[in-house]
Amino acid sequence: MYRKAGNWLKRLPIPSLDSFERLFDAGLSTESKLFYFSENRFFRYQPIFGISLFIVTPPDLRRLLFLFCLFIGTTAFSQSVLDLKLDGSEKGKRLDLYLQELEKTHPVRFYFIEDWISNLAVKDGSAGMTLREVLYDLFLGSDINYIEVNPNTIVLVKDPAQALQRNTIINAAVRSQKKIEKMVFGTKANTNPRQKVTFSGIITDSKSRDPLVGASVVASDIQVGGVTNVEGKFELRLPVGSHVINFNYVNFEERVIDLEIYADGSVKIEMEETPTVLDEVVIQDRSAREITTSGIGQTQISMKEVKRAPALLGEVDLIKQIQVLPGVTTVGEAASGFNVRGGGVDQNLILYDGLPVFNSSHVFGFFSSFNSEAIRDVTFYRGGIPAEFGGRVSSVLDIRSKEGSYEKWGASGGIGMISSNLMVNGPIVKDKTSIAVSARTTYSDYLINTIKSNYVNLNKSSVSFYDATAKVTHLFSERTKLTASGYISHDQFRLAGDSTYSWDSKMASVRLDHEFSKSFSGSLMAGYGSYGYEVSDKDPLAGFNLNYKINYPSAKLDFHINREKHKIGFGAQSTYYDFNPGTFSPSSAESNKKFVQMDVQKSLESGLFIADQFDLFKRMHIDAGLRFSVFNSLGPANVNIYAPGGPRETLSLIDTVRYGSGQTVKSFYNWEPRLGLRYELSQDASIKLGYNRVFQYLHLVTNTTAVTPVDIWQPSGPYFKPQMADQVSLGYFRNFKDRKYETFIEGYYKIIENVLDFKDGASLILNPQIETALLQGKARAYGAEFQISKTQGRMVGSISYAYSRSL
Structure with a gap:
């Protein structure tokens, strides 16, 4: 049964503050109490950091929030309808009618006020996109947002400050027992809501202080991100306001920051290694992992993974690990160097701290000439060679x-x-x-x-x-x-x-x-x-x-x-x-x-x-x-x-x-x-x-x-x-x-x-x-x-x- 929030929701009584409080006391744990209500027509969002944020809430949204609270404790394990891919036949359809069709064909409920989205339609070029991406494009620049209560319940809300979206992300981090840090740059006074500021910094290993190359930095609430460069530095352009920033790196614990930014800010992030026990380690191609950030034919190699890989006579060998990547071959087990995409051994530029290396092996190719204990990071280019490198026609190993x-x-x-x-x-x-x-x-x-x-x-x-x-x-x-x-x-x-x-x-x-x-x-x-x-x-x-x-x-x-x-x-x-x-x-x-x-x-x-x-x-x-x-x-x-x-x-x-x-x-x-x-x-x-x-x-x-x-x-x-x-x-x-x-x-x-x-x-x-x-x-x-x-x-x-x- 399709429920039109524009009519059906209005027939609900405006829930009292006592109703909300009883609901939270009965259904949510202490750690999850992120929503509180005060005054007659205000919704107060109080993050766990103790800083309060007030948003004026119309009666319809009060009712809608009450429905949201009814469903927030439910858990579902099925795939979200938001990940459903569109086939292109939906283009031009009104969004509210399309959501109604989805309710008939999928076990999902959408809750929204009809007037909010009656003028929105699925755009051309949506074929191959997920519903999540379509909604993001449609709502971009507006004050409409959505909350995925669970994979079967989606609530559309007017949330100009995206407080609910941020809360959903933060609440998920709390449930995962992740440490969340608060950072503030600048003040809100005299800030243009459409202004963008720069959030930059450097990410390092907390023990060695070495820069972490290829670490991902993502503003999860708006899906804007990037990766660190060879110096471990990153830079994001963000709209002023509040954001949730996630820092990730292979074999390191994730860092989560609740960020309020109204002026350019810079941070130094130290990440701690996650203790893991692995039976085998694979060199993973970051050109496949970083769908939205890496170039074609580029591989970032973690030396922590190389050290855990099987080694001949116990000797960790970087060059041997390069040879297991697709497109890289060698003429023999004891041969020096490697061949990339049909090229010769001399067609690979090997750089050690910026200087060319003419021989990369010991004992006629049995072992690499690089001590794994001394290497911080390695980047291998076999396709998209950057303009800063030249002199070899097949690949670059930096x-x-x-x-x-x-x-x-x-x-x-x-x-x-x-x-x-x-x-x-x-x-x-x-x-x-x-x-x-x-x-x-x-x-x-x-x-x-x-x-x-x-x-x-x-x-x-x-x-x-x-x-x-x-x-x-x-x-x-x-x-x-x-x-x-x-x-x-x-x-x-x-x-x-x-x-x-x-x-x-x-x-x-x-x-x-x-x-x-x-x-x-x-x-x-x-x-x-x-x-x-x-x-x-x-x-x-x-x-x-x-x-x-x-x-x-x-x-x-x-x-x-x-x-x-x-x-x-x-x-x-x-x-x-x-x-x-x-x-x-x-x-x-x-x-x-x-x-x-x-x-x-x-x-x-x-x-x-x-x-x-x-x-x-x-x-x-x-x-x-x-x-x-x-x-x-x-x-x-x-x-x-x-x-x-x-x-x-x-x-x-x-x-x-x-x-x-x-x-x-x-x-x-x-x-x-x-x-x-x-x-x-x-x-x-x-x-x-x-x-x-x-x-x-x-x-x-x-x-x-x-x-x-x-x-x-x-x-x-x-x-x-x-x-x-x-x-x-x-x-x-x-x-x-x-x-x-x-x-x-x-x-x-x-x-x-x-x-x-x-x-x-x-x-x-x-x-x-x-x-x-x-x-x-x-x-x-x-x-x-x-x-x-x-x-x-x-x-x-x-x-x-x-x-x-x-x-």
Whole structure:
């Protein structure tokens, strides 16, 4: 039976205050008594924080509130009718008539005053939307709201201050025994109700004080939200008034704030880790989880989850966890690096505190060169690469190291079968300066000695590695921070009776972060890195030493502007490369080897970038960016000239041109557009489309399937054009059962120009005419990726599948 509140409700007597009080005393617990009534025509809402708020209530609403109180204690476990999806046939129907139809076909009751909604109709474009979203759109900007008493009872009310909506959310938090905090910014006096203000802040781990990257911040009463950036910062534009703010992060306890905001305000939120026991941990793709906030092909990885994942010989390995993501492969279990969407290992940009890493593995790929104890957070881009990154055509792996605690000293570590690690951190000056130091080393030789083999000298072989990091952070103020970090990694492998291989990476950087205002911030990073290897043989008659090294100082300046409708980032970056392609020398006076010195190669890679995130219209979000990259091949250099019209071979060499130090040998100028579109079908589903053009100016030269530490890098120049990749991605993302289950399916198509390959029988090491041994061609790759994840409950996990082809 359909009950028209406009007529039937008016026949009810106006309930007295005694009626309300008896109802609350009889049916509601002390914790739930959030509604009280006083005077003859006033409804007083008194939150549990002791602050009262008065709203003038007409008699009809008094009657309606009484009905609401009658139903507030009921509980239902069925799915709410508000989650019902519309098929489009409802468009143009009067809202009150449509609600009446729903009552006939679904076990639900709607209570409202007919005059309030008689002029409202279901709008075009409602197909695929839920009833909850349709009502939100219709009531947006009006003083009408609705209360979901239970999944079968919906009450429409005039609630200009949205006090009832807020109360419903707060009451649910109270029932869940969540701590609710009260915050007030500004005063209500002389405030324009249509005014919007900025609510910003930073979210950190309460123990380590590390920023939490990708934490969600949602104003639940108006469904406005966002996520924190790499510095743990967030910013929301909110209408003045009262709101309920929910802060969430994986494996951390939720924070709930009852916010009254009438002026710009900033907060520092510390979240506590939730103690959980998990049998298995899955790296969860946040591009599937954050339907409304993340770009396509982007994954945020929690190191807490990585540490709980199964590990080879007890050694936690970040790179191995990257390899389990859909679209990421490797050529073998012991191979170095990874391949993304048909690309090569050299086409992945790995950054550690902003500096490139040329070798990410220990022991020829068995273990990652990154100590998990020292890593704060990781972001992996395989589709929508932001404009601030460039130089690799397949993916970006951005790794940020931990900062030390500003309050107390602490240590963590572990002892494994082949290695041990230790992390120590604490304050140098409390609340001002902190330090974090980590170290890891191996004692794997004993394992080699236990292996039975026909090779009699195996027990005389050795494998060793170590790595160490250090980070010092100083807070000049709440707005200015200076960070200095360092990283070193070393490997050595010797097979008895054969050569000894060793390689190492060294990096150091300084970063200054400053917040000029609440909406404008910037950072400056300067660093220096080096990578090199050495192969040696101590044979008395044929002994030799082969050395190879890359030095690369780098600097980056970037700024961020956060406005109500635009989030703009822009900046510049430059890296200078100094290549020593090889020095070959005899290891002793008796050795018959000859000295060979390859000509050094110098290059400068620079880029300017700008990006903007904005809403084209309500459901269409745009993430657009543009990068202008410049690459200069510099002297001193000798450039060989070959006979025109023929192949590049030693016999066709006709001349050599000499370039002096600092002279420009060859320059490349390229535009790199980036575009991401997201259309929200509903609060739990979206379609995303992305396009990237990326240029890569460094090429890995190798003639083996698996990359080894003794391969060489070749910069672009007169003979080698930069690689250029165009990639288009399209994905559908869907969450089920309040994000208990998350799914996505994503397809891509990628074309890469100027891919480097070698000729049959080519000699690559110490070849002064390397251009005669290499060719450039075109590659194509396409495929589809699918993943379904269960993220809540005692058992969590995911199933993923990827189909890909490379041509």
